[in-house]
Amino acid sequence: MTAGQSRTRSAATAALLGAVLCVTAACSSSPSARSAETNEAKGTWEEPASYSYTLTSSTQVLAGTFRVKVRNGKVADVVGLDEDSRRQTQEVPDEIPTIGELLQTLDKARSEDADTAEADYASDGHPVRISLDWDKNSIDDEALYTISSYEPSPG
Structure with missing residues (x-):
């Protein structure tokens, strides 16, 4: 494997990890955002x-x-x-x-x-x-x- 292929693979891996982290963060939003969404229904x-x-x-x-x-x-x-x-x-x-x-x-x-x-x-x-x-x-x-x-x- 050449140095160019290794850097490309590392960049692709980093991008994939970044995307996974972004999706994970979006799915598990902050506690205040969750409580605001959950509690909005209690506005009755x-x-x-x-x-x-x-x-x-x-x-x-x-x-x-x-x-x-x-x-x-x-x-x-x-x-x-x-x-x-x-x-x-x-x-x-x-x-x-x-x-x-x-x-x-x-x-x-x-x-x-x-x-x-x-x-x-x-x-x-x-x-x-x-x-x-x-x-x-x-x-x-x-x-x-x-x-x-x-x-x-x-x-």
Whole structure:
């Protein structure tokens, strides 16, 4: 075998390995892409009129951990669970959202072609994490909302 044939065979082998790796990567997409696809089907959750949940938020406007009670579709009570959230419940109480309002923000981000508009959902379909970034080249427009301790309550 000549040196030219060996280089050609090595190049062909490298190309084949590259193609296999690309196909493998496409078939086993990243966990966030898989969870977004899988969880998209869970978007059928209907927000109850009354429930409570814990919101951990990191946004330009709202940061901290809040225990939120929703009654008749509106935020009825908020308790700040850390220094930032206690201050914000006093300064900007109207900024604390219901889960439905968070989902509306997610829908708006998607309709406006935000660079990131992702959600992960619990088995019952309610969101447990919403990640937003309208423009990856801008600073201070990212938002991460984590929803925990969700408990529906009777009317």
